[in-house]
Amino acid sequence: MKSLVLVVAITFLVFGCSKENSFDEREINLISPEKISGFDPINASDKYSANEAGKVYEGLFEFHPLKRPYELIPNLAESLPVVSLDGLNYTFKLRKGVYFHDSPVFKQNIGRELNAHDVIFSIKRLADPKLNAKGWWILDDRLVGLNEWRIKNSKNEKTNYEEEIEGLKVLDDYTLQIKLNKPYPQFLYALAMPYTFVVAREAVEFYGKEFLNYPVGTGAFVLPKFEQSSMITYFRNPKFREKLYPSEGEEGDDKLGLLADAGKKIPLVDKINVHVMVESQPKWLSFMKAKNDLLEVKDVNIQQSITPDRTLKSDHKEKGIRLIMKPMLDVTYFAFNHDEPIFKNKKLRQAMNLAFDRASYNRLFHENTAFEAQGPIPPGLDGQKKEFKNPYIKYDVELAKKYLAEAGFPGGKGLPTIVVQTRSDTVSRQQVEFFEKCMEKIGINIDIGMNTWPELVNKVTKKQHQMYTMAWGADYPDAENFLGLLYCPNQAPGSNGANYCNPEFDTIFKQATVLQDSPERTDLYEKLNEMIAFDVPWILGFHRTDIYLTQAWLKNFKHMEFNHSQFQYLNVDLEVKKQLLNKF
Amino acid sequence: MIKYIIRRLLYLIPVLLGVCFIIFILFNLVAGDPTAVLLGKNATAAQMIELREQLGLNKTLTEQYFDVVKSAFTFNFGHSWSTKQEISQMILRGAYPSLCLTLPAFIVATIFSLIIALVVAFYRGKGIDLFIRILCIAGVSISALAYILFFQYFFAFKFGWFEISGFEYGFPNFIPFVALPGIIFIILSLGPDVRFFRTVILDEIYQDYVRTARAKGLSDLSILLKHVLRNALIPIITYVIIQVPYLILGALLLENFFSIPGLGGITLNALNSSDFPVIKAMAILSSVLYILLSLFTDILYTFADPRVKLK
Structure with missing residues (x-):
């Protein structure tokens, strides 16, 4: 009985003990909606792992935190590279005075200066067959000799990092040269992605398999050890180099206070x-x-945050909360499996597209915040003309019935039941149920295939599906990243889980992907985008909207699709926080 | 008794072989190829082939099965396929928050339930019995999610009595974080526990020896505590101890909503990412625990009822 009293007493002791907000330090509090598995940059494939890696590690380049459209700026590189006329040789100069975090992996525990060997080592690590990195695809078959090195080492007991690779050369401690085997216009984007963040060889060798828990980077923040927990705490890197907050952004940034810290x-x-x-x-x-201090608003929280006319609710305004809504660089779709004979029938694909009621779907599942996709390329990227309207992105049941009859299935007669594979969570199921109702109106029967994520991926990769639902987010700001989803x-x-093959599309795609950013390339992208609109290889869905709420005291947050390096620019206004906290 | 314990421990061998076989079959025949999930959305065919080789998925089925058996008997589960973390470390680190949440709550829930069950059994058929039975049925009829959403909103957010979510390692730091989910755990357990304990106690109350005790002039309370409770202990011990493995494996919903980094979340993540070594480790761990606790239950029977002999 005594123990019972003790337990009850302890429980009640904690009443009123929830922690108060602290004003002692300039700290910001963020949320990761997914568990973080570790800090090895070569595997930071999802947005949230990349965000965490970006606090401690850095790449040669980064995206300008304020300018839009996205602009690459040098980070660990001193300047943009010198590129040979044929676009194959890149010479990079590294910034001097960049130091790794202090760590026991270095002599006397003091972080040493970063050099060109570190960059080469980090790229080789990405290609190491023993590590089978998630980010390997960005360099696969791109650099002279790198694939050969990978294949050779896959047969060796241990990867030989000493072996020189023709495409990766150190010219001096601060200069390196990278040789491509074919033009790769997205190459600099690859060097801004977490996969190519620079790591210290000493740390990799010292920690071995535990390397992912001991991030030793050059970034603005330090994390001595990562442990699975409900909170990760980063501390300011006291030895961080002289890096200044930008003094220019896009129009309007000044009014929004985004340039208040310029030059700091x-x-x-x-x-x-x-x-x-x-x-x-x-x-x-x-x-x-x-x-x-910052909330990425999703699902049920959308209704709690904004009014039907997409403005912030008044009670939030009173607390100084700010709303940021920006279109995402993504696309959602229902993919046909083009290996299935019935889906070779273009009229059928067009009929199904016309029968899909996107307006109701948007209202039901996106609170009217998404934009109907006119093609696979999201607005904001070259290749998606603002004025272009896809003729099949409209809800017209009568026309859909006419197309279905022309396809040889009047009223759906003769058409087998189509199974749409999706994830087994409630929202995914409801979305396909809605699609099922739309198709029912023209006489097409739909069955829902419910899958765990591994099961769905498995069916798609093994082509064991008729249709499936998917969303694709940009890896970098280039339409090639979306058009590649339909490249044979x-x-x-x-x-290309739809297994779509169109020789004409493939020829133009191949031409476009070797061109640097230019009006000629934009023309080709636009042509491909329109080709897809007419050929309907998918039932296009939406480009969704990112919705963020920020507290009034959080400064310098600007919507950024590739925001892994953004956190070093954030600031907090403690005076505003003190004033406003009593409203919460 | 020693012989009995050794024999029961030897039963572990066929049981573990069976568990290995079932999870191996489920993983290989039902779950399919994990490489596409593990490599992410930009996986290439060549990479998937390489990864299959590295994970040992190209070995013969017999070899793969023996690998599973080996890890079950050595308790060396290696590294997670998806997080690359060492599985034993993941389990040790995850078990602590899970137990901080579930163990105290479980003990309190069991004691409360037993007390309430004795009271309602004592007043069987009266108003209080009916009232508590209705409460219990209502309690189990409401979804656990509803309790979590309601309590988190009112007691953590509106009244600010508890932390909304999070966890800190070490005593007593974890208490503010597990207090509210612990209370929800207790409330969720009370309904089924009270109903079960009440039934068991009532079964005993109608036995002949109770009538004899009454005839001898013992008070109802004394009969209930000294005789009925003792005789009802065997089913109660079984019911209570069998729940222990589930405590270690965590309370998934509570862990998710209160951001407690326990084993429930680790298991769910493993299922969602086809992380076979973690799934295997959790399945084997729970089987071993189950068997050991069954044995412990049998031993406890001998203390609860001297007539029970372990042979």
Whole structure:
């Protein structure tokens, strides 16, 4: 009985003990909606792992935090590279005075200066067959000798990092040269992605398999050890180089206060706490209790945040909360499997497209915040003309019935039941149920195939499906990343899960992908985008919208699709925080 | 008794072989190829082939099965395929928050349930019995999710009595974080526990020895505590101890909503990413625990009822 009393007493002792907000340090509190598995940049394939890696590691380049369209700027590189006329040789100059974090892996625990060998080592690590990195695709068959090195080492007991590769040369401690085997216009984007962030060889060798838990980078923040927990705390890197907050951005940034810290040395805060929260409710409540400074609004929280006319709700305005809504670089779609004979019938594909009621779908599942996709390329990237309207992106049941009859299936007669594979969560199921109702109106029967994520991926990669639902987010700001989803050589198990093959499309795609950013390339992208609109290889869905809420005291946050390096620019206004906290 | 314990421990061998066989069949025949999930959205065919080789998925089925058996008997589960973390470390680190949440809550829930069950059994057929039975049925009829959403919103957010979510390692740091989910755990357990304990106690109340005790002039309370409870202990011990493996494996919903980095979340992540070594480790761990706790239950029977002999 005594123990019972003790347990009850302890429980009640904690009543009223929830932690208060701290003003002692310049800290910001963020949320990661997914668990972080580790800090090895070569495997930071999802947005959230990339965000965490970007706090401690850096790449040769990064995206300008304010300018739009996205602009690459040198980071560990001193300047943009010198590129040979044929576009194959890139010479990079590294910034001097960049140091790795202090760590026991270095002599006397003091971080040493970064050099060109580190960059080459990090690229070789990405290609190491023993590591089978998730990011290998960005360099696969791109650099002279790298694939050969990978194949050779796959047969060796241990990967030989000493062996020289023709395409990767150190010219001096601060200069390196990379040789491509064919033009790769997206190459510099690859060098801004987390996969190519620079790591220290000493750390990799010292920690071995535990390397992913001991990030030793050159970034603005330090994390001595990563452990699976509900919170990750980063501290300001006291030895971070002289890196300044940008003094220019896009039009309007000044008015939004985004240039108030121009010219100041970054990072501007002492500490970042990242709270790992998977479910919507705790994220929302925690933000509304001012325990977090930034909230990515999704699902049920959209209704709680904004009014039907897409403005911030008044009670949030009173607390100084700000709303940021920007279109995402993504596309959602229902893919046909073009290996299935029935889907070789273009009229059938067009009929199904016309029968899909996108307006209702948008209202039901996206709170009217998404944009109907006119093609696979999202607005904001070259290749998607603003004025272009896809003739099959309209809801017209009568026309759909006419097309279906012309396809040889009047009223759906003779057409087998089509199974649409999707994920087994409630929203995915409801989305396909809605699609089922739309198709029912023209006489097409749909069955729903429910799958766990591994099962769905497995069916797509093995071509064991008729249709499936998917969303694709940009890896870098180039339409090639979207058009490649319909390039025949990429068919399953590659990213073209629809197994769509159109020789004309493939020829133009191949021409476009070797061209640098130019009006000629944009023309080709536009042509491909329109070709897809007419050929209907997918039932196009939407380009979704990113919705963020920020507390009034969080400064310098600007929507950024590739925001892994953005956190070093954030700031907090403690005075504003003190003033506003009583409203929460 | 020693012989009995050794024999029961030897049963572990065929049981583990069976568990290995079932999870191996489920993984190989039902789950399919994990490489596409593990390599992410830009996986290439060549990479998938390489990864299959590295993960040992190209070995014969017999070889793969023996690998599973070997890890089950050595408890060396290697590294996670998806997170690349060492599995034993993942389990140790995840078990702590899971147990911090579930163990105290489980003990309190069991004690409360037993007390309530004794009270309602004592007043069987009266108003309080009916009232508590209705409460219990209502309690189990409401989804666990509803409790979580309601309690988190009102007690953590509106009244600010508890932390909304999170976890800190070390005593007593974890208490503010597990207090509210612990209370929800207790409430969720009360309904089924009270109903079960009440039924068991009532079964005993109608036995002949209770009538004899009454005839001898013992008070109802004394009969209930000294005789009925003792005789009802065997099914109660079985019911209570069998729940222990589930405590270690975590309370998935509570862990997710309160951001407690326990084993429930680790298992769910492993299932969603085809992380066979982690799934295998969790399945084997729970089987071993189940068997050991069954044995422990049998030993406890001898203390609860001296007539029970382990042969």
